[in-house]
Amino acid sequence: MTDTHDVVNQPPPLTDFHTADEPALLAAVRRGGAGWGEAQLLELGALAGTEEVQEQARMVEEQPPRLRTHDRFGHRVDEVEFHPAWHQLMARAVEHGLHAAPWAEDRPGAHLLRAAKFYVWSQAEAGHGCPISMTYAAVPALRAAPGLAVAYEPLLTSGTYDFGLRPPLEKAGLIAGMSMTEKQGGSDVRAGTTRAVPAADGSYRLTGHKWFTSAPMSDLFLALAQTPEGLSCFLVPRVLPDGTRNRMHLMRLKDKLGNHSNASSEIEYDGAVAHLVGEAGRGVRTIVEMVNMTRLDCVLGSAANMRAGLRQALHHTAHRAAFGRQLAEQPLMRSVLADLALESEAATVLAMRLATAVDRSRQGDAQEAALRRLALAAGKYWVCKRGATHAAEALECLGGNGYVEESGMPRLYREAPLLSIWEGSGNVAALDVLRALGKEPDSLDAYFAEVEAASGADRRLDAAAAGVRTLLGELGDPERAQLLARTLTERMALVLQGSLLVRYSSPAVADAFCASRLDGEWGGAFGTLPPRADLAGILAGVRADPAPAPASAVAAGALG
Structure with a gap:
């Protein structure tokens, strides 16, 4: 019998390459004053090209997150289940400081080095970069509320990835998300209809629908909502200090063209506890x-x-x-x-x-x-x-x-x-x-x-x-x-x-x-x-x- 399956003229697997071994990148890092971190960058670039990380990237693409809105008894749980490889990728990104770590390091070049790391690691798998990016970006906005920043910033900059629905201040590290877009407004965030009502304890209660909230299993969210003063910015914890889940309900996950490994959701704020960030009425700023x-x-x-x-x-x-x-x-x-x-x-x-x-x-x-x-x-x-x-x-x-x-x-x-x-x-x-x-x-x-x-x-x-x-x-x-x-x-x-x-x-x-x-x-x-x-x-x-x-x-x- 003739063997019809001899494989010829096909490339070998592309593996064990180095995503940081790029002259233009390394020159830019040195030129910008971050050459002190080149060894860290090269270490991460070598890791990104390994067969192990490539397999993790394949798995999170082929087995995307799944939403569980209720448990078997009918209680709302609003949980998103990820493939274990997602958590492995997230843990490595956090460990290597791709999230908010530069904000804790007062050293010239820290943010440039973080950018270069994000660039080389994103070549392995891009979807988990969304919550990593939002965690990085949350810190400067959160600093508009110094009291909240003092409490949460050390955990946002922590090198520990601590997944799970628990009170934020009881965790070893936090991930942040963003909740702005509404179906009637899109990029026109001022058209948002989500309402924030002051509570007796100085917090607010948010009610409304958000059309796109990526990484809904994050620990904290920066959200926009209308107050009497105008559109304002709020910090919304996923879990409250007493361990109960905030009234932030996941309605469905988006069935997207790509970015399959990352969960993007529609959410309902149903009287969710929130804390004002910055001045009321100046949420966009x-x-x-x-x-x-x-x-x-x-x-x-x-x-x-x-x-x-x-x-x-x-x-x-x-x-x-x-x-x-x-x-x-x-x-x-x-x-x-x-x-x-x-x-x-x-x-x-x-x-x-x-x-x-x-x-x-x-x-x-x-x-x-x-x-x-x-x-x-x-x-x-x-x-x-x-x-x-x-x-x-x-x-x-x-x-x-x-x-x-x-x-x-x-x-x-x-x-x-x-x-x-x-x-x-x-x-x-x-x-x-x-x-x-x-x-x-x-x-x-x-x-x-x-x-x-x-x-x-x-x-x-x-x-x-x-x-x-x-x-x-x-x-x-x-x-x-x-x-x-x-x-x-x-x-x-x-x-x-x-x-x-x-x-x-x-x-x-x-x-x-x-x-x-x-x-x-x-x-x-x-x-x-x-x-x-x-x-x-x-x-x-x-x-x-x-x-x-x-x-x-x-x-x-x-x-x-």
Whole structure:
């Protein structure tokens, strides 16, 4: 009998790679003042690429959380059951300080190091990054209520993951969530109808429906609700001090396109106990710090998703032959791979620069704070937009193999749009750019100071920066400004990326980026770099695949 199942011309499993072994990332970490934590970063990057962690990521995707609203006797329990692998991933993220740990460490570079860790760990599994991100972001908002911060911040920054429904102050570590969106309002949080009524003990009682509350098994939530003074911010504990469950009922879990491992829910506040955070009537101003931090993680997550997709594409094409040659040796595929690598590096360098601005702004640097205000909104818009396109092209590099769930590529493909939507979709981010320009003109000065640090180094970059100034002069009335908002935001992000690449990346990367993204020599689709682009030079900064491969394929830039 003929054996029809000899497996040939298939790549070996991609495992035991290193997600932190990336020159652009490590250079940015050192440049931003977090080089003291490089050993920690490398340790986490090695862990993220292990077979054990990859298997955990597979399990939480294939066996998503399940809601139990009642026990067998009919009592409400409102519990979400997760696969054990979820808790293993969460425990490691907390142990390595990806959550709120930097707020407890008064050291320059702490927030940048945390961002780099979030980036390398997110390449393993993105879904559990949601509660990790929200826990990080909750601390600066909670500080608007010093009494609450004193009580809860040490537990939010703790290195212990302590899952379970118990009174928060009796636990060894806490996870925080966010509860803002309502079905009639979406991004327009001021349209929320959830009501907060003062109680005799100084707390409030919340009543209303929230349309999206991710990670509903968190210990604490920052929620928005209406008071007589206007929209206000509240801290809502999942369990009350006496051990009873707060009246926060989980109605259902969302059946989402992606992000399957993470539970996202609709909840009902039915007289839930809550504590005012910040000044009544100024809830948006209070919670905006949380939103800014989670927006940074959207950029980091998109950049991480790109890197993970690039790794898969390079690995597959290094080991797969077609028409007599390895795919990675063929000029057209090399052009696609180089373009994917170019986009990935541009996203990573920008993400790390934004994290550096966050870090330095926490140290009191006013110019960095101003840069963060504008550049974060623009970066969130563009990098997250590019993430979905990048995932689609990386998947296509694997052909039909990439369309199969076992490849892991569909998970990346489904995850990418979430990061563009979460914390403000494209229009919200573009409008936020306009808002920053109108209300905080110092942010524009800081943006151009950053861009013009590369002035004179590349004529195409200089011309593109001048084009941004021209666009700014065309905004005119509010209607006109909105029509130009996306164009302006895209150009601002590209010019900022170009400036960073010209200063800090290889000449091959900088030249190809400026030619294709800033000078019009780009077809739009990946793989349409100018014919003169130095493909080998672009791919030279990508680490080599540890799995055996033909020498020519490794030279083409196979990544591990």
